[in-house]
Amino acid sequence: MKTKIVLDAHFDMLLDVLSLRRRGEHAVLERRFLPGFRSAGINAVVCSVFILDELVPEGALRNALDQISALYADIEESGSFRLCRSVSECRAAAADGRVALFLSLEGAEPLGRDIFLLRVFYELGVRLLGLAWSRRNYACDGISFEAEAPASSAGSLTGFGRELAAEACRLGMVIDVSHLNDAGFREIAHIVKVPFIASHSNCRTLTSSPRNLADWQLDFLAAAGGVTGMNACGPFAAAERSARTPEALLTHLDYVVSRYGTEHAGMGLDLCSCLESLKSGYVQEGDTDIFRDHTDAGERFIRAVRERYKEDEADAILGENFLRLFERVMGS
Secondary structure, three states: OOOOOOOEEEEEEEEHHHHHHHOOOOOHHHHHHHHHHHHOOOOEEEEEOOOHHEEEEOHHHHOOOOOOOOHHHHHHOOOOOOEEOHHHHHHHHOOOOOEEEEEEEEEEEEEOOOOOOHHHHHHHOOEEOOOOOOOOOOOOOEEEOOOOHHHHHHOOOOOOHHHHHHHHHHHOOOEEEOOOOOHHHHHHHOOOOOOEEEEEOEOOOOOOOOEEEEEEHHHHHHOOOHHHHHEEHHHHHHHHHHHOOOOHHHHHHHHHHHHOOOOHHOOOOOOOOHHHHHHOOOOOOOOOOOOOHHHHHHHHHHHHHHHOHHHHHHHHHHHHHHHHHHHHHHOO
């Protein structure tokens, strides 16, 4: 019997793995994150390589490589994790009782404008490419967190960005449009001929943050066979702080399902409040996650999805949709 995959499509835990290992700690994954994954029933995680503002541009490449190196070292100290480069490796890891990890670049900053570096990251195991975080890089503009984005951040893909998207597709890397601005999204939707994802984006119709996807974007995503992952960061679930509840996030999920079916919805929780490395400057007071950690998300979201939907629908939403897309783009 095939092991069901429950996948969080976006987690910045590599920042903590690197930071804590630099302090002399070991087996960070096992000690800090495994209990939450086990409690929630999560057996696959997309680990994002996220570069802090202060390291851009000069330190981006070095820090990205440091994060990946720290992950390799930590996996060696634990029998509970496996870095996966394909869906078959993911399923084998889960069947063996381990947590499958995929690597993603959250923003192209580590590449500078050097297309050859993408192959280097691919060989290191990176299988997903988020073209942008919410800032400008050589490939594109990221979406602003502000309701009124400056006109200067409204650019589409650069020539390098188009070259980068094409090379990622050639290598079999999944394109991730979360944090990409609207103009860049529209261009990706027209030039990418395989399904793409928004790993951690909710619905702009329900919560007007620019970080969420408008209906026209969800239309393109679904038409391409893509998946969007529900994001548990409070401001993207509800405008009012008092309304930032699990039910608000489930409402975003219901909206996607009602318009496009269960096959285009997933889970990309983007939990930051449990990360030491993001507590300075990146997680603002009052803007905390709906869930304090993965244990909490398991109790108040994953369980609710299983109660709300039929078994096969819940399985799809909680991981199998992303795995189906990964297999189509990466290969089995």
